[in-house]
Amino acid sequence: MDLNSTQNKDIYTYLREALITAVSVELPQDFEIEFESPKDPSHGDISTNLALKLAGVLRKPPITIASEIVNNLPIDDSFIAKAEAVKPGFINFTYSETYSRNALADLLLKGEDYGKCDIGGGKRVLLEFVSANPTGPLNIVSARAAALGDSLKRIMNACGYRAESEFYVNDAGQQVLLLGHSFLVRHAKTMHNIDIGFPEGGYKGAYVMEMAVDWVDKDFDWHNLNDEQKLRAGKMMVDRIVVNQKSTLNLFNVSFDKWIYESEIRTKNNPDKLRDELIDKGLACLKDGAVYFKTSQFGDDEDHVIWTSAGRPTYFLPDIAYHQDKYERGFEWLIDIWGPDHHGYIPRMKAALKALGHPEDSFTVILAQQVNLMRGGEKVKMSKRAGEIIEMNELIEEVGTDAARFFFLQRKASAHLDFDLDLAVKETEENPVFYIQYAHARLCSIERFAEDPGIKMDAGKINLLKETEEFNLIKRLIEFPQIIQLCCRKLEPQPITVYLLQLASTFHSFYQKRRVVTDDRELSSARLALCHAVKQVIANGLNLIGVSAPDRM
RNA sequence: GCGCCUGUAGCUCAGCAGGAUAGAGCAGCGGCCUUCUAAGCCGCAGGUUGAAGGUUCGAGUCCUUCCAGGCGUACCA
Numbered sequence: 360m361d362l363n364s365t366q367n368k369d370i371y372t373y374l375r376e377a378l379i380t381a382v383s384v385e386l387p388q389d390f391e392i393e394f395e396s397p398k399d400p401s402h403g404d405i406s407t408n409l410a411l412k413l414a415g416v417l418r419k420p421p422i423t424i425a426s427e428i429v430n431n432l433p434i435d436d437s438f439i440a441k442a443e444a445v446k447p448g449f450i451n452f453t454y455s456e457t458y459s460r461n462a463l464a465d466l467l468l469k470g471e472d473y474g475k476c477d478i479g480g481g482k483r484v485l486l487e488f489v490s491a492n493p494t495g496p497l498n499i500v501s502a503r504a505a506a507l508g509d510s511l512k513r514i515m516n517a518c519g520y521r522a523e524s525e526f527y528v529n530d531a532g533q534q535v536l537l538l539g540h541s542f543l544v545r546h547a548k549t550m551h552n553i554d555i556g557f558p559e560g561g562y563k564g565a566y567v568m569e570m571a572v573d574w575v576d577k578d579f580d581w582h583n584l585n586d587e588q589k590l591r592a593g594k595m596m597v598d599r600i601v602v603n604q605k606s607t608l609n610l611f612n613v614s615f616d617k618w619i620y621e622s623e624i625r626t627k628n629n630p631d632k633l634r635d636e637l638i639d640k641g642l643a644c645l646k647d648g649a650v651y652f653k654t655s656q657f658g659d660d661e662d663h664v665i666w667t668s669a670g671r672p673t674y675f676l677p678d679i680a681y682h683q684d685k686y687e688r689g690f691e692w693l694i695d696i697w698g699p700d701h702h703g704y705i706p707r708m709k710a711a712l713k714a715l716g717h718p719e720d721s722f723t724v725i726l727a728q729q730v731n732l733m734r735g736g737e738k739v740k741m742s743k744r745a746g747e748i749i750e751m752n753e754l755i756e757e758v759g760t761d762a763a764r765f766f767f768l769q770r771k772a773s774a775h776l777d778f779d780l781d782l783a784v785k786e787t788e789e790n791p792v793f794y795i796q797y798a799h800a801r802l803c804s805i806e807r808f809a810e811d812p813g814i815k816m817d818a819g820k821i822n823l824l825k826e827t828e829e830f831n832l833i834k835r836l837i838e839f840p841q842i843i844q845l846c847c848r849k850l851e852p853q854p855i856t857v858y859l860l861q862l863a864s865t866f867h868s869f870y871q872k873r874r875v876v877t878d879d880r881e882l883s884s885a886r887l888a889l890c891h892a893v894k895q896v897i898a899n900g901l902n903l904i905g906v907s908a909p910d911r912m
Numbered sequence: 913g914c915g916c917c918u919g920u921a922g923c924u925c926a927g928c929a930g931g932a933u934a935g936a937g938c939a940g941c942g943g944c945c946u947u948c949u950a951a952g953c954c955g956c957a958g959g960u961u962g963a964a965g966g967u968u969c970g971a972g973u974c975c976u977u978c979c980a981g982g983c984g985u986a987c988c989a
Contacts, residue, residue: 399932408931414969423968445931447969492989534989554930560988575977588962649987660915660985667987674989694947702916729983770925775918775982782924791937796953845928859924860936871944871953 370405370458373438378409378450381431384417396838403443403451404834410448421448437461459833460821465817466836466892474899475845476759479520485685486512488696488727489608492525493597494538495564497607497751499778504696505751506767510852510904511694518847523616523690525679526604527681530597531621532674536586539593541567546592555581570596591691607751612905616742621677628680630672634665642714652679654710663707679711686717693722694850696772699729725850727772732780749780758783758790761906765792768904769856777856784910792862792906795897798863800912802872803896809876809887816887828869832893835865839896843903852904859900866893 375392388414397406410425417424425444432442435455440455466473488508489502508524513523520758541561547553557563577587601618608614634650637643643652647878648668652675655662665676685693697704705724712722732749754763757780766783770776809815844856875886898908 374935395928395931397932398927398935402932406932411931411969422930449932494989529989647987651987664987669987672985673987678989699917699983699989726917731981731982773917774925777924779924793951794937799953801949805948826974846986849928853926853982854928855934864936868954869953870948874948875947899918912949 362364364654368439370454372375372623373435374405374407374452377433377435378407378428380433381428382409383427385458386415387416394466396841397451397502402445402449403441403453404455406449406451410444410450421712422446424448425450431830435773454834454837456830459830459837460824461819463803463824463833463889463892464818466895467591467888470895471899471902473650473895474903475517476840477519478844478847479515479518479522479892482520482692483690484515484520484522484692484694484695485688485690486515486522486524486694487527487685488524489604490529491604492534493528493530493600493604494534494562495566497598497604498755499728499730499749499751500698502611502751502754502763503697503730503767503776505556505608505611506695506764506905507725507772507852509611510768510855511850513850513872513903513905514843514846515853516801517843520692520847525617525619525685526615528597528601528618528620529674530594531625531677535593535597536589537593538562538596539589539591540584540636542570542592542596543579543581543584543589547579551581553581566600567596570599586870602742607755610755611751612764612907613710619681623676623679624681624684628684630666630680633676633680634672637665648799652711653713654714655709655715659706659710675707675711677713682708682712683715689723694725695723696725696727702726723850725772728775730776730778733777734781741888758907761796762790762792764905765856766790768852771851771853782850789902791856793909793912795859795863795901796909797912798866799894799897799901799908800910802866802890802897803910805875805890806887806894809883812876812880813878814876814887816885816891817884818888820881820885821888823882824889828872829886829889832865832869832889836892836896838902842898846903855900855904860891862897 369392379386388788392407392409393412394405394666397403410428413424414421420442425448429442429444429450434442436455436457438455438458439452441453442516443451445451462629469475486508487505489501491497497505511520512524537558537560540558541563544555544557544561545567546903547555585678605618634643637652638645638650641653643650643665643756645651646662649664650666653660653662663675664673665679666672682693705726709719709722709723713719747749758766762783766778806816824833839862840860842854846852846854873886875890876883901908
């Protein structure tokens with residue numbers, strides 16, 4: 360795999376080979392030579408703890424081993440300028456200028472493909488996220504899941520996976536009935552001024568009212584509504600709500616490859632049949648009038664009901680069918696993003712899929728932790744049924760898609776998030792995302808400025824780059840592919856946000872110190888090439904998290 | 913009770929499968945615009961990494977216990 364060079368091997372391959380020849384002893388079979396990027400610039404560009412790790416085996420002080428290795432090390436100037444053995448026993452390498460320039464040239468060649476790799480090997484991945492109940496508008500937690508899932512899809516596809524995203528619409532359970540019922544009650548009141556009792560646990564949200572006003576239907580016997588009528592009303596609402604959810608997600612720069620309906624799954628693999636199959640296979644059994652999946656035999660702490668004694672499926676059963684369906688459609692790795700309220704559900708689903716013969720590591724759940732909304736210094740409690748919810752639309756309107764997405768991704772998914780609405784509005788101008796976008800806009804501005812004197816970037820001139828600020832930038836750019844891979848391995852876009860902030864900062868410093876377009880046309884061409892590379896990487900990075908890269912601000 | 917998440921600067925958070933002097937942003941203080949965007953740059957100040965043990969060359973990171981906050985533990989979805 361050749362990640363970031365036009366040379367026939369990458370720098371890590373070179374270093375590994377060089378180190379192995381330099382070590383005086385045979386390395387243990389599974390010994391891994393590790394590299395890291397030092398935070399302190401005086402520690403070079405790449406370092407290895409090889410000597411520290413060998414100290415125990417060789418029974419010699421690490422610094423001695425490090426010195427020996429450095430003395431024996433064949434230095435290839437197309438990669439590194441020097442290798443140094445230092446303090447406890449680290450070996451620090453510094454890029455050669457040739458290496459930096461080659462890497463820059465390579466970046467310019469790859470353009471929007473720079474940063475991509477193939478660690479995914481074409482594996483088919485299905486990311487399922489948001490999947491909010493179609494009983495109301497999307498809320499803040501959905502927004503967080505959307506930002507995370509959509510970005511992960513982009514990152515995984517950049518890393519050689521074939522990742523698709525899917526939204527699962529629960530349009531078949533009891534809740535749809537209840538939703539329809541709630542609506543009909545409102546409708547009767549609004550259109551006919553008839554008071555019938557609001558159902559226990561019904562949906563009181565404003566959206567029920569709004570929909571109730573513009574819907575016209577034939578006469579019902581309002582005081583004797585039947586399930587069929589409630590269900591039909593419920594489905595009508597589901598359709599409308601899904602349309603709204605889609606448009607909200609589009610505003611958020613999220614488009615799903617597929618919207619799949621629970622009702623479809625039930626048609627394809629109906630719950631009764633699945634239940635009987637599970638019983639036949641000995642995976643489920645009857646107990647106290649209910650049917651239990653024997654998940655405890657597959658790692659869960661207890662068995663769970665898939666069919667109630669009242670004679671209908673619990674949520675669990677169609678959900679199993681749905682996941683089974685994902686496998687049947689050829690996906691090799693299922694990644695679900697769930698809210699924190701579902702975390703007790705993980706062992707159950709894992710156990711069920713294991714029982715059905717799927718490898719344990721083919722199903723991953725990412726928990727997007729809760730978002731606490733703060734308004735006026737106080738926590739806003741949210742409940743869909745009580746109708747108190749902060750809509751995702753509202754968030755987008757107040758903060759904007761770019762800022763909101765970035766804000767969510769700046770924190771690890773596993774961390775709770777206090778989202779202060781007042782502050783988010785107030786700080787719109789100060790949000791870190793603008794810092795990065797500003798760098799991009801500035802770069803575009805430089806390019807526009809160069810048009811007048813007719814100076815063009817020229818990758819052939821980059822050997823004229825000599826200043827520290829220039830090499831600092833190049834070194835940052837070289838890190839990019841590693842960062843993307845890290846995000847992919849961790850299933851966590853957060854490092855990209857940190858990286859982009861650093862890159863923008865390095866660029867702003869450069870900008871302050873070195874003028875790009877000057878009378879020296881050749882140097883200007885070289886610096887324009889460097890700037891173009893920075894612009895490209897910022898754009899590539901922002902694109903991976905679904906944030907726009909504006910040409911001017 | 914059991915399980916999961918979190919605890920790092922005044923605030924919001926990083927810390928890359930254990931590495932070197934724990935970092936950013938915001939808030940605070942002091943500087944920098946006749947030249948490509950000042951939504952910017954430079955500098956100062958700010959810390960017992962919740963607590964205590966343990967593992968080893970080395971711990972914010974791993975293990976144990978404890979403390980604090982949150983969430984979950986349905987024949988709901």
